[in-house]
Amino acid sequence: MPGRILVVDDEAQITRVLRAALSAQGYDVRIANDPEEGLRLFRDWAPDLVITDLMMPGMSGVELCRLIRAQSATPVLVLSVREHERSKVEALDAGADDYVNKPFSIQELLARVRAHLRRAPERTTAPLETGDFVVDVSAHAVTVQGKPVHLTPKEFELLLHLARNAGKVMTHRALLTAVWGAQSAHQPEYLRVFIGQLRKKLEGETGRQYIQTEPWVGYRFVPEGWSGSEE
Numbered sequence: 001m002p003g004r005i006l007v008v009d010d011e012a013q014i015t016r017v018l019r020a021a022l023s024a025q026g027y028d029v030r031i032a033n034d035p036e037e038g039l040r041l042f043r044d045w046a047p048d049l050v051i052t053d054l055m056m057p058g059m060s061g062v063e064l065c066r067l068i069r070a071q072s073a074t075p076v077l078v079l080s081v082r083e084h085e086r087s088k089v090e091a092l093d094a095g096a097d098d099y100v101n102k103p104f105s106i107q108e109l110l111a112r113v114r115a116h117l118r119r120a121p122e123r124t125t126a127p128l129e130t131g132d133f134v135v136d137v138s139a140h141a142v143t144v145q146g147k148p149v150h151l152t153p154k155e156f157e158l159l160l161h162l163a164r165n166a167g168k169v170m171t172h173r174a175l176l177t178a179v180w181g182a183q184s185a186h187q188p189e190y191l192r193v194f195i196g197q198l199r200k201k202l203e204g205e206t207g208r209q210y211i212q213t214e215p216w217v218g219y220r221f222v223p224e225g226w227s228g229s230e231e
Contacts, residue, residue: 002026003048003117008038008064009079010056014102018051021106022113035059039067047074049116054080054091062094069095073140075116075153079104092193097154098180099190115180116153130166131223132208135159142202149201154179158194159202162211162221171218195219 005027007018015031022029030045032038035056042050050068054061065076078096080087088099098112128135134143140156142149151159157179162170172188180190195211202210212220 002028004028004030004045005113006030006032006038006041006045006047006050008032008035008050008052008056008061010034010053014053014079017106018109021110025110027113035061035064038064042068042072042074049113050074050076051113052076052078054078054087062090065091065094065096069152073150073152077109077112077116088187089189089193092190093197095152097152128160128163130163132210133163133223135163144202144204151198151201155194155198155201159198159221162219163223166221166223169214169218169220175218191219 002025005022007015007022007029009015009018009031010033012033015033019029019031030041030047032041035052036059038050038052039059041047052061052064061078061080065078068074068076075097076095077098077100078091079100079102080091081102091099097116100109100112128137132145136142137160140151140153142151142156142159158175161175161178172191175191176187180187199209199211210222212222214220
């Protein structure tokens with residue numbers, strides 16, 4: 001079923017286009033013209049997805065991402081005219097799940113929205129147990145050495161894909177395509193940021209390295225905490 005989408009952008013032309021395109025697909029859309037209003041709507045309305053610009057008067061879209069991520073795992077899709085890798089990494093590191101440059105293709109944006117809202121039913125609801133990890137797909141919950149670990153939706157998807165292929169080398173392209181879609185296969189900054197976030201959350205103070213880097217190739221998930229090379 002279509003979901004509820006909050007659009008936060010101070011450009012009237014952008015919000016008109018997004019409202020029309022998303023509403024035509026059956027989504028319930030609400031618009032905020034600044035981050036403060038967006039945060040209020042987010043808390044009061046509880047959308048299923050947030051689409052936000054980065055550069056706005058007052059609070060930035062990056063700070064809005066941080067505030068949303070501090071209280072919710074709701075997917076956040078960021079829009080910006082800035083195309084430099086640094087801005088992408090900043091947004092992703094703040095908690096955004098995806099990044100689309102302006103001007104953008106409406107069809108590509110809709111595809112990304114569908115991908116983020118899609119939660120395909122799993123064939124089995126049995127938790128995936130491997131080494132120190134228990135990944136509960138139905139509950140979207142992860143425990144490491146018996147302790148719960150809070151992950152964002154994209155962090156969870158990335159870990160799940162790695163866990164299902166434990167011990168195997170997963171290439172950058174394979175991981176990007178599986179988690180973000182084919183259109184992101186050549187955007188390695190996504191992986192660098194999210195792998196770094198996963199390492200901090202999963203490894204913590206255990207001294208174990210669960211995600212090994214295979215230089216120039218990809219990553220290998222080693223649930224038993226085998227030693228490996230640093231990124």
